[in-house]
Amino acid sequence: MHHQLAAARRAHFAYLGCMITIKQIVARARGRARTAAILFIGVLLVMTAMATAVIAAPTHTLTIQSTEQLQLSPKDEKSWFERGPWPLIGTGLTLIITNGIAVGLIYLQSSRSFNALLRQRKIEHLSASLNEFYNPLLALLDINKEIFDQTGPSSFPRDEDGHTAAALVWKETKKKILTNNAQIETILRTKTHLLEEADSLDAYHRLLVHVAMYETFQKVQTDLYKRFFFPTDIRPHVVSKREAVLEAYYQAIGEQI
Structure with missing residues (x-):
């Protein structure tokens, strides 16, 4: 036992x-x-x-050998669940x-x-989508638009002296636009894995072509540039997809809490 x-x-x-x-x-x-x-x-x-x-x-049995007579008491009757297997x-x-x-x-x-x-991996992906794609892309688009509106050719004064001075300013500020365009191109080439689920690279094709051709046309002036104007519908698209990612991010954060 x-x-x-x-x-x-x-x-x-x-x-x-x-x-x-x-x-x-x-x-x-x-x-x-x-x-x-x-x-x-x-x-x-x-x-x-x-x-x-x-x-x-x-697993053991007990054998008793004795020359004396043994008197055994009556065996108690066991219940069915105490017998056999x-x-x-x-x-x-x-x-x-x-x-x-x-x-x-x-x-x-x-x-x-x-x-x-x-959930944690989803939150990390959404956070990267905002911080590495949509937020910097939207910021660069807004900065370029502000620079172009305030110092670009459309803002030049009509008088000759003012026009000349504005052209010199535009020559310098345009360098910032070119730098920003290079960053936009890098984002579109390396961060597309962070696109929102319903977003696609096709929506950014015209923007990618524009930033590439804009630099080329700074060196070679030609009327062909009119074919590659900045796509005005790109900013509303970026804003819409950014809001979708932001909503999904807050929902995921709420589920985790």
Whole structure:
């Protein structure tokens, strides 16, 4: 009897150690790997229940040899659940139910951890979309427009002296527009993976062509430039997509809180 109890205790401690290790594995597993880990746990728990039932079963018999006459008291009648294999079946079912609850708790915890990780990655992606694509792109477009409206050819005075002075100012401020255009081109070439879900690179094609040709036409003056004017509809498009990303970002932040 003492041997059986000791064996049962060792099996119990080994089981607890396995459960802790498996819980950590399942928490780190993702997708199909997590499903496979949970199925493996279920099989392992059934095998543990069967092994524990075997350990709990009596494995020794006691033989008494005596020359004296023994008087045995009447044997107490046992209930049906105390006879035959029912005690072992009851032990096995208890372990299976207990372990099933443990597996369920592990699954719920791993699911929550996985969903929390997905939300965090979504927040990081939306934040990068704002900070690395839409915000700087919108700022550069607005700066260029302000410079062009305030110092560009359309703002030149009609008198000769004023026109000459304004042209000199425009010559210098145009350099800033060219610098900003280079940054716009870099964003459109390297950050398109941060586009909003309903956005596409095709919407920025004319802008990309414009910033490329604008620099060329500073060196070669030609009427062909009229074919590559700045697309006036690009700013409303950027504003619209930025608002969509911003709304999704605030919604994701609210879900995380």
